[in-house]
Amino acid sequence: xxxxxxxxxxxxxxxxxxxxxSPPTIPFMSGDDYYSLAILNHECKLGGxxxxxxxxxxARYCVYIANHAKDSKILQARIILADANETASIGNYxxxxxxxxxxxFHVSIPLNNPxxxxxxxxxxxxxxxxxxxxxxxxxxxxxxxxxPGSP
Amino acid sequence: xxxxxxxxxxxxxxxxxxxxxxIASTQQIGQDESISHVKTIADLLNEPYKDNFETGEITxxxxxxxxxxxxxxxxxTSLEELVAKAEEINQEYRDARPLIxxxxxxxxxxxxxxxxxxxxxxxxxxxxxxxxxxxxxxx
Numbered sequence: 001x002x003x004x005x006x007x008x009x010x011x012x013x014x015x016x017x018x019x020x021x022s023p024p025t026i027p028f029m030s031g032d033d034y035y036s037l038a039i040l041n042h043e044c045k046l047g048g049x050x051x052x053x054x055x056x057x058x059a060r061y062c063v064y065i066a067n068h069a070k071d072s073k074i075l076q077a078r079i080i081l082a083d084a085n086e087t088a089s090i091g092n093y094x095x096x097x098x099x100x101x102x103x104x105f106h107v108s109i110p111l112n113n114p115x116x117x118x119x120x121x122x123x124x125x126x127x128x129x130x131x132x133x134x135x136x137x138x139x140x141x142x143x144x145x146x147x148p149g150s151p
Numbered sequence: 152x153x154x155x156x157x158x159x160x161x162x163x164x165x166x167x168x169x170x171x172x173x174i175a176s177t178q179q180i181g182q183d184e185s186i187s188h189v190k191t192i193a194d195l196l197n198e199p200y201k202d203n204f205e206t207g208e209i210t211x212x213x214x215x216x217x218x219x220x221x222x223x224x225x226x227x228t229s230l231e232e233l234v235a236k237a238e239e240i241n242q243e244y245r246d247a248r249p250l251i252x253x254x255x256x257x258x259x260x261x262x263x264x265x266x267x268x269x270x271x272x273x274x275x276x277x278x279x280x281x282x283x284x285x286x287x288x289x290x
Contacts, residue, residue, distance in 0.1 A: 007273050015266050022262055072193040072200065074186070094220045096189050096213055098200050105221050126190065 033069035036102070037077070037123045037136040040064055044104050049140060054147040059109040061140070063121055067097035074126035075134075079107055081142075082118045117142045185220075188230040192216055195237040199244035202251050212236055 041048050044062035053059055067073045075097055079090035095103040109119065123136040192212065200209045212233055219229060244251075 007270065010273060011266055011270050014269055018262060018265065070201070072197045074189055074193060094186070094189075095217045096193055096220070098196070098209065098213055101210075101213075103217060126186070 033071075035068060035073075035075065035123060035125070035134055035136060036064070036066035037121060037134075037138050038064040039119070039121055039138045039140050040104065044106075051141060052143045052145065053111050054145055055111065055114050056147050057111055057144075059111055059119070059142060061107055061109070061119070062104050063093065063107055063138075064102060064104045065095060065097065065123065066102035068100060070099055072096065072098050076124040076126070076131060078122045078124060079109070080120045080122065081109055082120065083115050111142070111144045114144045114146045117144065185230055188234055189216055189220065191234050192230075192237045195234075195241040199240055202244070202248075202255070204244045204247065204251065205240050208236075208240060212240075 038046070039049075040046060040062040042050065042060040042062070044064075049061075050059070063077050063079070065075050065077055067075065073096075074094060076092055076094045078092050081088050081090055090107065090109050093105055093107070095105070097103060111117070119140040119142055121138045123134045124131040125134050126132075196209050196212065199205060216230070216233055219233075
């Protein structure tokens with residue numbers, strides 16, 4: 001026979017292990033909704049970003065979006081290229097993401113004029129019939145030099 | 152009295168300002184049919200995916216939707232086909248739903264009663280082994 005204290009200890013350890021292991025099994029024990037956004041390099045990896053270009057070249061990056069909400073969401077990444085004078089929209093990329101899934105896609109940015117630019121990616125979410133800003137934004141500073149053959 | 156009036160004016164201004172901020176931060180979507188199709192697909196597949204029903208087929212539909220959205224080759228027919236597929240999965244899920252819910256609650260029930268079973272089996276199992284051993288020794 002196992003004595004009472006040992007039995008209580010075994011059951012207590014088992015309950016703790018159960019509580020640690022059960023959140024993925026029990027659906028209502030999940031956390032808050034949140035989303036992720038990141039700019040990745042041309043190989044769709046973190047780091048090693050090319051940020052200097054010649055005029056007339058095309059910058060290539062990847063954008064990573066993840067949905068950590070409990071429901072499927074329609075998310076939109078809005079790519080903006082801004083310099084000191086003006087802001088240009090490069091494009092809007094919309095994806096449907098199931099809970100705990102992500103998407104990565106390539107973006108190409110034509111760089112026609114020399115100068116310093118900020119590449120900004122903003123994340124929007126479709127709520128009912130409106131696009132709402134999630135508040136998430138990823139930035140990258142680019143420098144475009146006058147090309148060797150350019151005037 | 153003056154403070155009360157002043158307070159209500161400040162509150163009113165704050166409410167108007169916050170509403171203006173909300174309006175400014177949201178953009179009305181136009182009559183975009185493709186987005187409404189995508190939204191329908193999202194709504195239809197949400198519950199089945201959360202209950203791990205036909206996950207492979209669901210991810211396949213979502214991949215196709217995203218391919219259409221990202222490449223910009225949005226054709227109404229292809230999206231309508233995907234909506235039809237999503238509806239099919241949703242219907243299958245609704246038919247199987249009572250069983251899925253029963254298995255979900257059974258899982259929770261097993262998790263809840265397992266410490267009690269363990270508590271009693273801690274005594275019962277060594278006891279049973281001891282009895283078997285004693286019986287063999289007697290023989």
